[in-house]
Amino acid sequence: MAEDSIVIIGGTGDLGYGLALRWAKAGRKVFIGSRSAERAAKAAADVREAAGEQSQVEGLANSDAVLRAWIVVLAVPFAAQSETIASVREKFRAGQTVVICTVPLEAAIGGAPTRTLGLWAGSASEQAARNLPDTVHVVAAFQNVSAHAMQELDQAVDCDVIVCADDAEVRVRLRPWIEAIPGCRYVDGGKLENARIVESLTAFLIGVNRRHKVQASGIRITGIGSAR
């Protein structure tokens, strides 16, 4: 598993596909996972077409994708999170980093995307951590970036990426991946439990998009210089 590689489970969805595009464009090697190997291969072909033929991108069934990199991004809708984790749980290797982008929007149960569900674990990321093997490192990130903005390759993404994980060393592993995306800035978000706040902020930004009739509002933290 090479250090410049990343796996995106749910890489055919809006956010996952956008991340795949950005990282392929930046010259990283991307493994797109999907329940369907065919849809994954199609998404990989689309990435190559959009980000350039030199793109290193491969589409695979989720269970085949998981072990292709040390960092595995889970970019599935909240309603599919537990099932997806269960389907690949046995495949993880000790020491892998799993990045949770999920937001428990009320839309998952037929409600509004401008509200979040209250979860017993506190957040989708903490819920994922309970369902993943103890031997992987769980990080929450990318919840606030607009999937729409991610897919507009000719424009920078005007949004900070807040990274939460219990271990500071684990948080900082995401930094080069965030800085590979033009306009994104790494912000140290502290412990995984802070994902409760970061996730809810996504519901707020969806409301901002509606009120302002835009597709890609985002967030910047001010007063921290260049962030660390």
Add this chain to the structure above:
Amino acid sequence: MAEDSIVIIGGTGDLGYGLALRWAKAGRKVFIGSRSAERAAKAAADVREAAGEQSQVEGLANSDAVLRAWIVVLAVPFAAQSETIASVREKFRAGQTVVICTVPLEAAIGGAPTRTLGLWAGSASEQAARNLPDTVHVVAAFQNVSAHAMQELDQAVDCDVIVCADDAEVRVRLRPWIEAIPGCRYVDGGKLENARIVESLTAFLIGVNRRHKVQASGIRITGIGSAR
């Protein structure tokens, strides 16, 4: 009650005093309320000293201050919110706007200022709305601005002010008051229930301050142009 006047209940506290300073500096008339009329008078004298002798600022007991303006800002710590509202509840006149700046930090019960309490009403602002007369308009605002930054009169406040209230007409009443503070931008935050998210963001920013060893981190919403 003049349109260019504002009442700040809790105007001797860090945030309330900062708001008083900024509005006095901007030429608005400010009535500082406190449980103690003496402390309020002292704070008013301090504002005059810092913001200039031409400042129109007066210190009063809370119950005397409440009716001095159509907009009343409640800038008390969460632990004092219910008691403060109960002490002035009977004084309000129908049609007044009450601005809630409170955040239910866990620190109110001896916990961490980087976490919020779960409230039955959903947020400190919604809790306040339940305790206030039905005839006043409740708005949530100013939770995310650093009290420290507010008091640094020679520097702009690098932070958006997200305003939540059920009625859009009520939200926009705050706009001129926000734009009177250099660096602050009005952002339409939608319904009062969204204060749940805005309040929790304050706890997050307190964590950011600690991790980055700064006193005044803030937030900007991106992708919405000049906000409306």
